[in-house]
Amino acid sequence: xNKIVKYVLIGVLVLGALWAAAFFIKSNSKSAxxxxxxxxxxxxIEKKTVATGKVIPEDEVEIKPQISGIxxxxxxxxxxxxxxxxxxxxxxxxxxxxxxxxxxxRVRNAEIALNNVKIEYDRNKTLFDKGVIxxxxxxxxxxxxxxxxxxxxxxxxxxxxxxVGSAGGSSLANTNxxxxxxxxxxxxxxxxxxxxxxxxxxxxxxxxxxxADLSVMIFEGKVDEGEVGKLKLGMPLEINLGAINDKKxxxxxxxxxxxxxxxxxxxxxKIEGDVTVEDxxxxxxGYSANASLVLERKEDVMAIPExxxxxxxxxxxxFVEIAMGPIEEQKFERRxxxxxxxxxxxxxxxxxINEEDRVKIWNKTEPIKIGKEEDEETK
Numbered sequence: 001x002n003k004i005v006k007y008v009l010i011g012v013l014v015l016g017a018l019w020a021a022a023f024f025i026k027s028n029s030k031s032a033x034x035x036x037x038x039x040x041x042x043x044x045i046e047k048k049t050v051a052t053g054k055v056i057p058e059d060e061v062e063i064k065p066q067i068s069g070i071x072x073x074x075x076x077x078x079x080x081x082x083x084x085x086x087x088x089x090x091x092x093x094x095x096x097x098x099x100x101x102x103x104x105x106r107v108r109n110a111e112i113a114l115n116n117v118k119i120e121y122d123r124n125k126t127l128f129d130k131g132v133i134x135x136x137x138x139x140x141x142x143x144x145x146x147x148x149x150x151x152x153x154x155x156x157x158x159x160x161x162x163x164v165g166s167a168g169g170s171s172l173a174n175t176n177x178x179x180x181x182x183x184x185x186x187x188x189x190x191x192x193x194x195x196x197x198x199x200x201x202x203x204x205x206x207x208x209x210x211x212a213d214l215s216v217m218i219f220e221g222k223v224d225e226g227e228v229g230k231l232k233l234g235m236p237l238e239i240n241l242g243a244i245n246d247k248k249x250x251x252x253x254x255x256x257x258x259x260x261x262x263x264x265x266x267x268x269x270k271i272e273g274d275v276t277v278e279d280x281x282x283x284x285x286g287y288s289a290n291a292s293l294v295l296e297r298k299e300d301v302m303a304i305p306e307x308x309x310x311x312x313x314x315x316x317x318x319f320v321e322i323a324m325g326p327i328e329e330q331k332f333e334r335r336x337x338x339x340x341x342x343x344x345x346x347x348x349x350x351x352x353i354n355e356e357d358r359v360k361i362w363n364k365t366e367p368i369k370i371g372k373e374e375d376e377e378t379k
Contacts, residue, residue, distance in 0.1 A: 035330060037323045037358035040302045045348055047296040047341045049230075051271060053221020055241065055287045057212035058274075061181050064205035068198045069093045069175065071190050076209070078188050082179045088188075088209050089177040091196065103159040110152040114145075121145040183213040186285055217275045217283055219251050219291050222261075222268040230295045231256055237273045238292040244281060251275045251291065296341050303346040308359050309339070321360040322353065332360050 072092035076082065121141050128138040187210040190196060199205030219239055223231065237251035255272035262268075273291060277283055309318045318339055321332035337352030353359065 036361045044299045049227045051221035051223045051291045055289045058216045058218050060212040062207045063209045064199040071194045083182045086179045091175045103162050107155040110155040114148040117145050117148040183211045186210045219273040225267040228269040240290045242288040301348045306347045323358040
């Protein structure tokens with residue numbers, strides 16, 4: 001009897017072990033992750049690049065004085081609109097003592113020379129009227145007299161210019177600084193009492209004010225050498241300003257630099273674009289901006305999310321996995337694909353799969369849920 005019980009117990013244990021082994025094998029034969037699939041879509045893809053830069057006026061005019069002196073008064077403030085001819089500032093001439101003294105001495109010498117020539121001229125004129133001397137002698141003396149008169153006038157003019165800044169006795173022509181163009185005053189870098197230098201062939205002079213038309217703006221930025229070859233003049237730009245949110249401005253590419261500049265180990269090329277400024281927005285000079293350029297665009301192409309692509313470790317060629325049979329079976333087949341352009345989200349598929357294929361979604365992850373119990377355990 002004991003032997004029968006013993007054999008029964010052994011049989012039960014063997015059957016239990018077999019059942020446990022079968023269950024373990026069946027459980028491990030299932031995939032740890034159940035992958036989902038996605039079919040290709042038909043969409044439009046744009047390949048863009050972004051150029052960083054700023055928005056500046058197309059033309060900025062620097063107003064410089066025609067005479068050296070000291071700022072006596074400033075009549076305008078930065079930011080106001082001006083018309084050509086509007087008075088900006090007034091300069092007070094402070095003559096150099098040495099130059100003034102030399103000019104004054106030249107006037108005195110010219111007066112002395114004129115008085116001496118005039119005596120000779122008057123005497124020769126009397127003799128000529130009596131017929132004592134020839135007309136040639138008289139004309140020679142008259143020429144000397146006229147030259148002495150002209151020399152005195154020039155000396156007096158030079159003296160007036162040095163003393164008050166103008167030869168006519170009024171310094172308004174040179175000491176009054178006026179706007180040469182219409183626009184907005186961007187900057188007045190001087191203040192009352194500052195000394196300024198005139199603009200001449202040897203010195204660009206002191207800038208009294210900078211004026212620009214803010215209705216005519218351009219975008220100035222830089223692009224990488226790897227993308228500059230794809231740009232063409234006349235391409236549309238989409239300008240985003242850091243100071244104006246939720247508003248995009250249209251622009252058109254008008255300039256691509258023929259020479260690049262190396263910055264931080266990369267060669268950058270300067271570009272410019274004409275910005276369309278709307279009357280409802282005030283764009284200030286120097287706003288930071290980003291310009292989006294469409295390098296390539298394709299309409300109605302077959303595409304898949306770029307995250308579905310995998311790359312062969314040996315050949316570095318792209319491939320996807322296609323579901324074979326019901327999704328519950330989790331059977332997939334590798335397909336090499338040829339890809340086209342990408343916008344960073346979707347990628348064009350040129351060949352390798354069709355629109356009915358079900359592409360495996362890689363790296364499926366479950367969202368982490370933190371409940372009250374987990375919070376308490378964490379605490």
